[in-house]
Structures are given as structure tokens and as C-alpha cells.
Amino acid sequence: xxxxxxxxxxxxxxxxxxxTWRLGWFALDVPDPSSLVLPTLVLTAAAAVAIFRYQxxxxxxxLAYAVAGLV
Numbered sequence: 001x002x003x004x005x006x007x008x009x010x011x012x013x014x015x016x017x018x019x020t021w022r023l024g025w026f027a028l029d030v031p032d033p034s035s036l037v038l039p040t041l042v043l044t045a046a047a048a049v050a051i052f053r054y055q056x057x058x059x060x061x062x063l064a065y066a067v068a069g070l071v
């Protein structure tokens with residue numbers, strides 16, 4: 001469930017257009033590659049580098065990038 005929510009929020013944050021493909025009871029959200037939001041991608045990549053490469057605090061990184069996202 002947590003992975004499902006992470007993927008859902010990631011898709012809908014990084015892409016402005018997401019289409020749902022349905023096959024019977026199976027549904028798959030597929031992003032439109034041309035709708036990629038570059039500022040969000042840059043902030044996401046920078047946060048990942050800060051956390052995984054430099055072992056930055058998750059709370060501090062979250063607060064810093066929340067402010068950066070608002071700016």
C-alpha cells in the first residue's frame with residue numbers, strides 16, 4: 001500500500017498528464033512523457049542526492065525542499 005501511494009504521488013507530481021489504461025479489472029496509470037514538470041524533477045533529484053549521498057536529515061531535507069517548492 002505504501003509503495004502504491006508513493007508511485008501514485010510520484011506520477012501525479014512529476015507529470016501533469018496521467019492517463020489510466022484499463023483492461024478488465026486491471027488499471028495502470030501511464031504518464032504522458034511530454035508533460036514532465038522539470039522543476040519538480042530537479043527538486044526530486046536534488047533531494048534524493050542530499051538524502052542518499054550526503055546522509056542529510058530526512059526532516060530537514062523535507063522542510064528545505066518544501067520551502068524551495070513554494071518559492
